């Protein structure tokens with residue numbers, strides 16, 4: 001293939017385009033195909049970043065922010081294979097699987113130090129990251145409002161077992177560490193409660209002017225400042241995805257749950273069975289460690305509860321998906337029969 005990276009593709013390289021994806025594109029055997037990345041999804045269309053700038057792509061198939069796509073004369077031709085997707089249970093309704101973003105390297109769980117840190121939420125986000133093949137990082141914002149942010153950061157790091165960065169976005173503190181994590185070409189997504197400071201952080205890193213909001217009390221509906229997900233390229237390379245605040249972070253994939261409990265995971269390697277659920281199995285090192293007081297029995301209980309919840313949600317989401325396929329199939333059959341009758345006349 002002739003693809004010596006065109007200089008104009010540099011902009012895509014900076015947000016994660018690489019040789020593997022170039023090979024995937026070349027394998028379609030159509031030299032007219034051009035790569036682009038979805039930066040925002042609207043109803044029935046998507047905005048994508050192409051080497052020449054942002055383009056609007058109309059589509060009937062479901063795309064996610066972060067998807068790499070192939071365009072042919074400005075039209076969507078292919079969606080390239082995803083390297084992981086961050087998915088949660090949609091709130092309300094039947095609880096279908098909702099994809100927050102695709103092709104994400106790092107998931108930043110953003111929590112403001114102007115309110116108590118909730119370990120349960122952080123663990124959920126860690127599980128979300130792990131099952132989406134992204135590395136979790138906890139970001140404690142509004143460090144300027146807290147007397148001892150370093151102490152909190154250390155406590156959270158040891159409890160959750162992931163890197164913790166504390167930032168005061170408006171003063172620029174802590175941003176260098178985040179830059180070094182995302183540069184030169186990685187993608188990170190921000191998740192966290194409304195008012196946690198996600199958009200403020202994007203603005204500080206990207207120099208954008210996304211709308212930010214007042215911190216409002218209570219938990220009434222309609223208090224979100226950001227209402228869509230958006231991918232923003234960073235000046236030094238890499239990309240950051242802002243998302244609307246979520247009140248509940250429902251899991252739909254049990255795969256990442258164990259890894260959200262660092263102390264449990266530490267001893268789980270000693271279990272007799274590699275797929276041990278740390279419940280009734282013989283030779284379970286986790287149960288033994290909990291009995292001996294080496295693992296917090298409360299953590300073990302919370303881990304089991306979170307996994308049961310995620311398994312149930314996964315079943316419901318799959319069932320929903322299956323019904324949707326069936327309805328679509330039945331509709332196609334009806335349409336085909338109708339066409340046949342018409343032709344027969």
Ligand SMILES: Nc1nc2c(ncn2[C@@H]2O[C@H](COP(=O)(O)OP(=O)(O)OP(=O)(O)O)[C@@H](O)[C@H]2O)c(=O)[nH]1
Pocket residue numbers: 141142143144145167168169170171192193194195196197198199200201211212213214215223224225226227243244245246
């Ligand atoms: N003191 C201080 N305030 C901050 C900091 N970061 C954000 N804020 C304030 O927190 C409020 C909420 O910030 P946003 O960035 O809009 O929060 P968000 O997480 O994007 O909220 P949603 O879009 O609703 O999900 C704003 O008033 C910000 O000025 C910080 O580091 N220090």
Ligand SMILES: [Mg+2]
Pocket residue numbers: 198199200211212225226242243244245
């Ligand atoms: Mg916001």
Ligand SMILES: [Zn+2]
Pocket residue numbers: 268271272276277278279281283284285286287
């Ligand atoms: Zn076990």
